[in-house]
Amino acid sequence: MKRIGIDVGGTNTDAVLVEGGRVAGAVKAPxxxxxxxxxxxxxxxxxxxxxxxxxxxxxxMIGTTHFINAVVQRRHLAKVGALRIGLxxxxxxxxFCDWPEDLAAIVRGHVAMVEGGHxxxxxxxxxxxxxxxxxxxxxxxxxxxxxVAVSSIFSPLDPSHEHEAAEILRAGIPDVAVTLSSxxxxxxxxxxxxxxxxxAALADLARDTISAFGAAIAASGLSAPLYITQNDGTVVGxxxxxxxxxxxFASGATNSMRGAAYLSGLPDxxxxxxxxxxTDFGELRHGFPREANNVVLIGGVRTLFRMPxxxxxxxxxxxxxxxxxxxxxxxxxxxxxxxxxxVFGGAQLTTTDLGVAAGLLALGRPGGxxxxxxxxxxxxxxxxxxxLEESLDRTKTEAGDVVLLAVGGGAFLVPDALDxxxxxxxxxxxDCANAVGAAIAQVSGEVDRIxxxxxxxxxxxxxREIATARAVASGADPATVAVVDSEDIPIAYLxxxxxxxxxxxxxxxxxxx
Amino acid sequence: MREITLDEIESLAVGAWVLGTGGGGSPYLGxxxxxxxxxxxxxxxLVAAEDxxxxxxxxxxxxxxxxxxxxxRLTDSRTIARAVSYMEEHxxxxxxxxMALEIGGGNALQPLMAAAHLGIPVxxxxxxxxxxxxxxxxxxxxxxxxxxxxxxxxxxGLEAIVETVPSWTWMERVSRRICVEYGSIASTCxxxxxxxxxxxxxxxxxxxxxxxxxxxxxxxxxxxxDPVAAILAVxxxxxxxxxxVADVERRTTEGFLRGEVTVAGIDADRGAVAxxxxxxxxxxxxxxxxxxxxxxxxxxxxxxxxxxxxxxxTIRYGQRVTIIALPPPPVFQTPKGLDHVGPRxxxxxxxxxxxxx
Numbered sequence: 006m007k008r009i010g011i012d013v014g015g016t017n018t019d020a021v022l023v024e025g026g027r028v029a030g031a032v033k034a035p036x037x038x039x040x041x042x043x044x045x046x047x048x049x050x051x052x053x054x055x056x057x058x059x060x061x062x063x064x065x066m067i068g069t070t071h072f073i074n075a076v077v078q079r080r081h082l083a084k085v086g087a088l089r090i091g092l093x094x095x096x097x098x099x100x101f102c103d104w105p106e107d108l109a110a111i112v113r114g115h116v117a118m119v120e121g122g123h124x125x126x127x128x129x130x131x132x133x134x135x136x137x138x139x140x141x142x143x144x145x146x147x148x149x150x151x152x153v154a155v156s157s158i159f160s161p162l163d164p165s166h167e168h169e170a171a172e173i174l175r176a177g178i179p180d181v182a183v184t185l186s187s188x189x190x191x192x193x194x195x196x197x198x199x200x201x202x203x204x205a206a207l208a209d210l211a212r213d214t215i216s217a218f219g220a221a222i223a224a225s226g227l228s229a230p231l232y233i234t235q236n237d238g239t240v241v242g243x244x245x246x247x248x249x250x251x252x253x254f255a256s257g258a259t260n261s262m263r264g265a266a267y268l269s270g271l272p273d274x275x276x277x278x279x280x281x282x283x284t285d286f287g288e289l290r291h292g293f294p295r296e297a298n299n300v301v302l303i304g305g306v307r308t309l310f311r312m313p314x315x316x317x318x319x320x321x322x323x324x325x326x327x328x329x330x331x332x333x334x335x336x337x338x339x340x341x342x343x344x345x346x347x348v349f350g351g352a353q354l355t356t357t358d359l360g361v362a363a364g365l366l367a368l369g370r371p372g373g374x375x376x377x378x379x380x381x382x383x384x385x386x387x388x389x390x391x392x393l394e395e396s397l398d399r400t401k402t403e404a405g406d407v408v409l410l411a412v413g414g415g416a417f418l419v420p421d422a423l424d425x426x427x428x429x430x431x432x433x434x435x436d437c438a439n440a441v442g443a444a445i446a447q448v449s450g451e452v453d454r455i456x457x458x459x460x461x462x463x464x465x466x467x468x469r470e471i472a473t474a475r476a477v478a479s480g481a482d483p484a485t486v487a488v489v490d491s492e493d494i495p496i497a498y499l500x501x502x503x504x505x506x507x508x509x510x511x512x513x514x515x516x517x518x
Numbered sequence: 519m520r521e522i523t524l525d526e527i528e529s530l531a532v533g534a535w536v537l538g539t540g541g542g543g544s545p546y547l548g549x550x551x552x553x554x555x556x557x558x559x560x561x562x563x564l565v566a567a568e569d570x571x572x573x574x575x576x577x578x579x580x581x582x583x584x585x586x587x588x589x590x591r592l593t594d595s596r597t598i599a600r601a602v603s604y605m606e607e608h609x610x611x612x613x614x615x616x617m618a619l620e621i622g623g624g625n626a627l628q629p630l631m632a633a634a635h636l637g638i639p640v641x642x643x644x645x646x647x648x649x650x651x652x653x654x655x656x657x658x659x660x661x662x663x664x665x666x667x668x669x670x671x672x673x674x675g676l677e678a679i680v681e682t683v684p685s686w687t688w689m690e691r692v693s694r695r696i697c698v699e700y701g702s703i704a705s706t707c708x709x710x711x712x713x714x715x716x717x718x719x720x721x722x723x724x725x726x727x728x729x730x731x732x733x734x735x736x737x738x739x740x741x742x743x744d745p746v747a748a749i750l751a752v753x754x755x756x757x758x759x760x761x762x763v764a765d766v767e768r769r770t771t772e773g774f775l776r777g778e779v780t781v782a783g784i785d786a787d788r789g790a791v792a793x794x795x796x797x798x799x800x801x802x803x804x805x806x807x808x809x810x811x812x813x814x815x816x817x818x819x820x821x822x823x824x825x826x827x828x829x830x831x832t833i834r835y836g837q838r839v840t841i842i843a844l845p846p847p848p849v850f851q852t853p854k855g856l857d858h859v860g861p862r863x864x865x866x867x868x869x870x871x872x873x874x875x
Binding site for chain 2: 091093094095096097098102103122124125126128130131158159192193194195296314398399401461488489490491492493494495
């Protein structure tokens with residue numbers, strides 16, 4: 006089994022070949038504005054190591070921090086139309102009501118609330134106001150909206166009003182991208198709607214980015230199928246990932262944590278993944294990221310995803326450094342590091358320049374960091390250390406010193422001694438931990454169906470069997486398949502003890518022949 | 519009598535959720551309404567029960583129904599204010615203040631929302647000291663005070679008064695039918711109470727108590743200390759179980775959310791299994807088949823990391839939880855109190871024994 010894992014970060018594109026349980030090759034290339042160039046470059050460098058030919062690769066798995074970076078940095082986000090179906094209920098808490106104002110100001114294109122939706126038992130709450138949706142579609146079209154998030158009360162139980170609204174929107178707005186909250190799952194209108202709004206804001210970026218992934222793989226001559234990694238460490242096909250980019254939100258972080266565990270052989274530790282733009286802090290337990298228990302804040306927005314419990318801060322290898330060294334980040338030069346950083350002849354002082362000046366890494370033109378004042382450097386490193394220590398402390402769930410795995414291309418920013426840390430561990434290929442995590446991503450099997458005329462226990466057992474069989478059909482090793490999510494809602498208005506069950510299994514990819 | 523700050527309301531939301539014992543609905547949506555109302559310039563004044571005149575009229579308010587429904591039909595501050603106005607119109611009498619029926623869960627914030635619109639104070643008291651699912655499960659019902667009339671409001675323009683019933687259980691049956699027809703959620707103004715009745719039968723100081731619990735949790739979170747320990751430092755309770763949710767069975771029936779949750783033990787409880795039954799709120803917890811805590815004791819399921827409460831409508835597979843017990847208001851530990859809210863009132867033939875003596 007040969008798999009290529011690729012991580013497309015804001016600054017670097019990393020590629021690894023994992024074969025027979027070991028890393029056979031690992032390379033780094035700068036991320037390019039078109040994404041494709043960086044991937045092609047990385048794949049060419051990987052091929053140049055001699056570890057891989059175009060034949061014999063079973064799968065290419067790509068993970069990316071593009072989407073979460075877009076939200077954290079408030080960049081490349083589409084203006085979104087919000088259509089909530091459920092008046093006259095909930096009117097005092099309209100869509101975006103609990104968003105941070107700066108993010109809402111960017112994403113909020115048009116907010117509409119109309120009558121409709123369902124009751125908990127499947128009865129209609131109000132008749133769907135189709136005329137109002139047609140009017141709102143026209144207003145959105147006039148406002149130039151091309152992406153709409155639709156949410157309807159109790160749509161996880163009965164999504165028909167959302168589906169009908171989507172049809173009306175598609176008829177009224179040419180080429181509109183529609184996100185339905187019922188595709189994002191759970192009961193909890195506000196959180197489900199928020200996830201939908203974020204997804205809609207990422208519509209253009211997801212289409213462009215994932216198309217670029219496909220183009221790069223095709224141009225490289227690889228014939229292996231392309232998978233995109235998701236928040237929970239599993240993969241989906243490109244079309245599905247394009248439709249629901251929020252599910253790939255935190256995949257970069259999940260991948261680096263799983264990759265760090267794989268590379269270090271340490272299943273329990275704290276992880277600091279220092280990329281080019283952000284640093285993610287998380288905790289490994291039994292080789293998996295500790296999951297967020299409840300509500301997850303993404304860029305300050307409440308959602309209810311199954312996500313690693315992470316703290317993300319704007320500190321990375323490309324972070325801007327104030328001229329006097331007093332402030333670091335959150336803005337990053339990102340993939341323009343090789344043009345804008347001082348060591349590459351640019352004008353912007355970055356953390357990479359500090360690293361070169363301190364002799365922590367060799368990069369750019371000889372003597373490129375010569376002009377940096379040692380006092381500025383010391384002040385900036387003190388600031389970085391304080392940022393790391395504070396974030397680690399916030400991530401800890403119990404007092405006491407911890408082992409810290411420092412991974413990612415910017416790991417040179419992590420000093421060997423930190424308050425609250427017993428030992429800082431760096432691993433070979435640690436700068437490509439995220440690509441390794443992508444290569445070892447798991448596969449899943451899911452079922453979402455109404456079961457009737459059986460007891461709850463029988464229905465759950467049957468759902469487990471179906472989901473397991475689907476995971477195995479996708480390549481999972483049956484011995485490793487486990488249930489990771491299970492939710493069932495009785496549907497009182499249907500006869501026969503009807504119950505809607507959503508159940509999800511994941512497993513490691515079975516070793517190849 | 520003093521103005522309650524928005525920061526106190528933030529703490530109230532956290533503390534009330536703990537006292538909700540799994541039910542009462544998450545206070546988050548009420549908090550969002552309060553943030554908006556304070557942003558618009560509304561303010562709410564808190565008054566001690568002792569400061570009420572004996573003949574003042576007080577409106578006890580709550581959102582009635584299944585918590586799950588409240589996650590989809592989001593609470594609107596105007597609906598609860600309407601329930602109070604509706605009762606005033608019906609009785610042609612103005613209220614001096616509003617108070618909470620239950621301090622547990624989102625209903626802790628309902629009187630504040632009504633008060634913000636109506637410009638009258640909120641009494642620092644409630645009638646449960648926690649959350650309970652049924653109308654007769656209150657201190658005023660234990661005190662045999664008059665159960666009617668009751669005003670119910672739905673945002674679609676549905677309004678009804680239950681004018682006369684002979685008992686609290688009849689009030690529960692009749693108003694529950696209305697609530698179910700409304701979609702298992704209704705904004706209600708309960709039987710009006712006099713200042714004298716509030717002073718005699720109310721559970722006093724519970725708004726302040728919820729604020730204190732919430733502040734303890736928020737402070738512990740800010741200092742990265744154990745928030746569960748922080749709660750037990752301000753309230754005399756104890757830890758019952760720590761574990762990971764292994765199964766959730768939920769059904770919405772007769773206007774309630776009922777079901778069972780199974781928790782597999784971790785840490786000191788590894789190998790043991792806890793089972794919790796709920797009817798909107800946690801009712802009984804068994805450890806390996808043995809009942810270890812039951813109503814009227816407060817069974818609180820908390821997120822092991824954040825210390826925040828986990829509701830019966832949102833608890834889900836894989837969550838790591840710490841389950842604690844807190845003592846109930848003494849009025850519910852009397853024989854009459856146990857008739858109303860003891861384990862047998864929920865259909866469990868168990869002998870109540872207080873966990874916290």
